[in-house]
Amino acid sequence: MGLPGSGLAKGLAVTLRTMTRRSVTAHYPDVQPELPARSRGVIGLFEENCTVCMLCARECPDWCIYIDSHKETLPAAAPGGRERSRNVLDRFAIDFSLCMYCGICIEVCPFDALFWSPEFEYAETDIRDLTHERDKLREWMWTVPEPPPLDDAAEEPKEIAAARKAADKLAAAQAAAAESASGESASGESAAGEGGGDA
Amino acid sequence: MEFFDVAWRLLAVLVAFLTLPLLVGQTEHKVMAHMQGRVGPMYAGGFHGWAQLVADGVKFAQKEDVVPAAADRRVFQLAPAVALVPYLLVLIAIPIAPNGVVGQVVDAGIFFVLAVLGVGVLGQVMGGWASANKYSLLGGMRTAAQLLAYELPLLLAAASVAMAAGTLSLPGMLESWQWWWLPWQLIGAFVFFTAGIAELHRPPFDAPLAPEEIIFGPLTEYGGLRFALFMLAEYAGIVVISALTAVLFLGGWHGPFADQLGWLWMLLKTAALCFLVIWMRVAWPRLRADQIQRFAWTCLVPLALFQIALTGVVKVVFL
Structure with a gap:
């Protein structure tokens, strides 16, 4: 409970503090x-x-x-x-x-x-x-405004995700091709003259 | 010469009576708004809505003058005037600066002022009875009960100052006022100001009006210009009670350079008290009718009696 009348004092304090702060009113038609x-x-x-x-x-x-x-x-x-x-x-x-x-x-x-x-x-x-x-x-x-930037933790946009997936797939395929080509050239030491000519 | 002097004084009082209440009303609009995080009226008059109350007055004046069929016609129509005019009369007797700057010097000024103040509340009782409306009647009864309860502490507190000064004249009281009267009469000041607010039915003592409960009580059936007069009476009452408290307890025009700036000190003290009245309205909830009665009889009356005893003891023993 506190002191008798402390509630009244609190009411006065809150209203006075609010008065010294900026009001929250939106001045809509003007602003x-x-x-x-x-x-x-x-x-x-x-x-x-x-x-x-x-x-x-x-x-x-x-x-x-x-x-x-x-x-x-x-x-x-x-x-x-x-x-x-x-x-x-x-x-x-x-x-x-x-x-x-x-x-x-x-x-x-x-x-x-x-x-x-x-x-x-x-x-x-x-x-x-x-x-x-x-x-x-x-x-x-x-x-219509530009779409706002995504949040930091947001998922990738679908278009970019799909494009990235395709690009990754292509890169992986190329890497695999290069891998197999170099592997073949390494094994071609014993079997000379077979492939790897363009390596 | 005599005639012009009187006419000039009365004109000045009339002008003060017509402007100060509006100033308080506009301040209430703005202060209440900012205390609630709003901005209040912004458009009327162009600059921060300074002419809002003028616009309100124009609107009130345009409205139809309605008297309910069942009402006591004469009394109903007379009530706003009875509520308003006493405050004008009181204002005449309030000194605002030293050397007789007062509407009219009344020898038994404090008697005159307190007697006339009580009449103002009668206007609301009349309105409550004459409206032929159950809410108005309820409000009127509460008004009457409140008047009875708070008139006593008001008179006792004022009597304490009269005892201290040894005179009933308001300018006379100010002549003999010393700064240490402030702590000496502090309890009396609290009682007088509180009882004054209660007589005006300002929050937290507004159970007789209580818009959310009995729809403005005695004012329920009023509209247009008569309602505006009741409103004006309320704000004139704030000015009068604040000015009286300033004169009786805060030393009125006393202050640095009182000879030249006395009127300014008086206005500043009155304005500070008016601000307090507004502030209390914003911050505090309404008391119930029975709480209002209990506060008067068990708190204010004993305090006022104690103040009188204190005044008497100090007066006899030390002065």
């Missing part, structure tokens, strides 16, 4: 907030990468992605070859009045066409204006 890396503000579309595979639209829990497309036929590259068909994007829209910012569309996109942007100031006075069409989604791409 922009410092957002953490990978902040989820708005979704940008890098439409050059989009193949209209529709995975994002189908995985979206809110059904807030609208995609229209048509097929175009490309003439055969070589004479006598088959004509190729290709998907062309006509409309790509995200209705941010429905979006719940789960990020599944970005996770699921196999071609890296969707990205998180930290921009969050796109409130509208008309709910219909919250449906961002393709050109607006493309504009958001300019606000």
